[in-house]
Amino acid sequence: MDNILNEKELIDRAKNYDAEAFGQLYDLYFDKIYGYAYYKVGSRFDAEDITEQVFLKALEKISGFEWRGVPFQAWLFRIAANLVNDYYRARRYKMVDIDDETELEVDGGQGPEESTIKAIERKEVIEAIKTLTEEQQQVIIMRFIAGMSNEEVAKAINKSVGAVKALQHRAIGMLGRVLGEVYNEARY
């Protein structure tokens, strides 16, 4: 409850372009938006650029943000989703080669070997996510990468909680098949 109150206060201040309040909102949501952008585009550099654009766009539009409508987090994710769409439109749906990303992993406290294994697993997951529909991708990334609840995802993608659960079920079913194949190929 306190968090919600604090967030509301921060947003009210940010609407008056209070730089400190905006900085705090950035601290609260940067990692989630960055994670979402990364799993959508598969490139750290592009994810950083998109995340930067999300917050600059939010700054530009925040005076029109209405607290009663969509929660702030959902609003940010909608901006992010639009920018990711723009990104693919600009690149004419050219998929990013994520091989180059492996060496850039910076997971804290891991040795290079562990880090590389993690990067390979992550690459498999990103490739598998790409086989999903747009809505399924949104649900999976928001639920598992951004750590959002079903209710939060529902608000961000403007669907009911039941619809989110159905999308999650179909998406995980598909991922189970795709990742299972990857697993079996690696095994034999």
Place this chain on the structure above:
Amino acid sequence: MKPDIKEILDNCIKAIESGEKTVEECLHIYKDRRSELEPMLTAATKLVNAGKVLPFPARKQEIRDKLVAAADEKHWEEGLEREAIKKAPAGIMRLRTTLVRISLITAVFVLIGGTTLAMAKESLPGSPFYPVKLALEKAKFELARDDDTRKRLYVSAAEERLSELKRIESDSEYYQDLVLSIAEKIEMADATLDNEEYEEEFNELIRKNKDVLEGVLEKAPEKAKPAILNALKNISTDNQSERRTDAQKNNEQENGKDSGVVNKESRPGGIAKPSQGNNGGSSGEGARKPGNDKIPNNIETPKPQNNTPLKQFNSNDFGSRGPIKGRE
């Protein structure tokens, strides 16, 4: 009734995420759905394990700094104007919106009559005509064709805000915003002037309003102080440079060394950038004329509290609406 697989999956995922249960425990609970559930829970575990990807900390900080600076800039740009608009009647707000949208000074003259314009020109913060005045200023900035013109407009805007400040009470609710606006205009003009004529015009403005600026320092918001102090320091140093040059000339004449060469600093009204430290050892009596400087030479210009400059300048700043270049 057979439980819905969507609900089972969701419950299992939540339990696994929270560490309440393992995959195997979930599969044991729903053993009649094991074949269906197992690949899905394995995939979900892979997703969770792939987990969070963290940005490079330096890049994250860099973007944060940029964002905070942009927010600060927006605050400066919009603050005073928005306050004025909030208090203006709806008709005036609509007029202001129209003015900004068309951004053409000629259209401004067509749309609003001469009387309204005259009233707007003389208006003070809090007046319903004040937003019109600010919109006109903004339109001029947007119409300025070159940097020189924009620089001159900054000086002119600073002069106008100073004039307004002199006409409102120091306990007015607009006082602080006005001081902030003055500091912003001063900083924008001061940081960009590279033309002797405009620089002198700017220094003259500061000289003329030295008492006013010194007077506001006590009540000025912290963010506004560096720009005001810096401008005062500049004119203070100018005065000292001129006095030092006079003293040097006197010495040279006394010593019969008058070469007839007039350097840049010795020209009346010439440009003298603030010098650091060395007074040349020839300050003599001329440097101690009474009543010359209330601002001491060794004044320390305070930094803004959040270490963010009032503005970050580059040549694209003029006439732009800030650094936001988001994709539309």
